[in-house]
Amino acid sequence: MTKLYKHWRDYPVSDWRWPDFSPQEIACRGTGRLMVVPEAMDKLQALRSKLGAPMIVNSAYRSPEHNRAVGGARASKHMEGIAFDVRMDNHDPDTYIAAALSVGFKGIGTYPKQNFVHVDARPMRASWGKPFARRRATPKFAPEEPREADTVAKDGQAKATLAGLGGAVAASGGVVTGVGGLDPVAQYIVVAGFVVTGVALVYLFRKRLARLARLAE
Incomplete structure (x- = not known):
């Protein structure tokens, strides 16, 4: 049964049964x-469910005065509450x-210049209307690509290498703390040993990273 309300806020919220749309979206933009019209709204909701994507409604119901103001057809179906203009952005x-x-809509009008x-x-x-240029739908968000198993394994190897180097550096730091009690010559020998060890660790680390990079290619 068709119902007309002076303002969309007057529609009983508990009676609205089209979850993907609101009374404000369907109301006249001018007044x-x-x-x-429940039958038309059921089709609109069925279309939304079938597409599985949001629909941007440019225009739904139009009062006669608003229809004249926007240059609508004299017998526009918008004034009957059974027409919907939807943007093609997505x-x-x-x-x-x-x-x-x-889903049962019979009237189809295409407006590629206005994109609806x-x-x-x-x-x-x-x-x-004129046909749209052929194109692919534009999703709202790009889906996340699944990671390959070998990539995950390589990441684990890199983390293990870093952990090993970190442990070695930490151990070296503990030894350095006790160097202060040695005589100058002994201190020089110990520090030189640390320098050589550090250079060797850096070399091994860079070699490991280069190997992982080759595996990732």
Whole structure:
């Protein structure tokens, strides 16, 4: 049963059964009035569920005065509350139109320059407008690519190498703490040994990283 409300805020929230849309989205942009045709809204919700992606509604119900103000057709289906203009920012137009027809929309209008598609629930099939240039749908977020098992293993090897070097450096630090009690010659010998050890560790570390880099290619 079609219902008309003076303002979309007057619609009982508990009666709204289309979870992916709101009364404000469907209301007249110029006056705030809301006409709800359940059969048309059911088709709109079915289309949203079939697509599995958000729909940006440019225009749904229009009051007669607002329809005149925006240059709408004299017999526009928007004034009957059964038409919806949806932007194609995140949809492939061909896929969108096929889905709209499959859920029962009969009227299809394409507006590539304005980047939206009009659908309505008229009883007979009708179509108009120019075709969109062929393109692929643009997802909102790019899916995260799965990591390869060997990449995970290589990361583990690198972490193990770093941990080993860290342990060696820590151990060296503990020995250096006790050097202060030795005579100058002994201190020189110990420090020189640490320098040689440090250079060797750096060389081994760089060699290990180079090997891991070759494995990753």
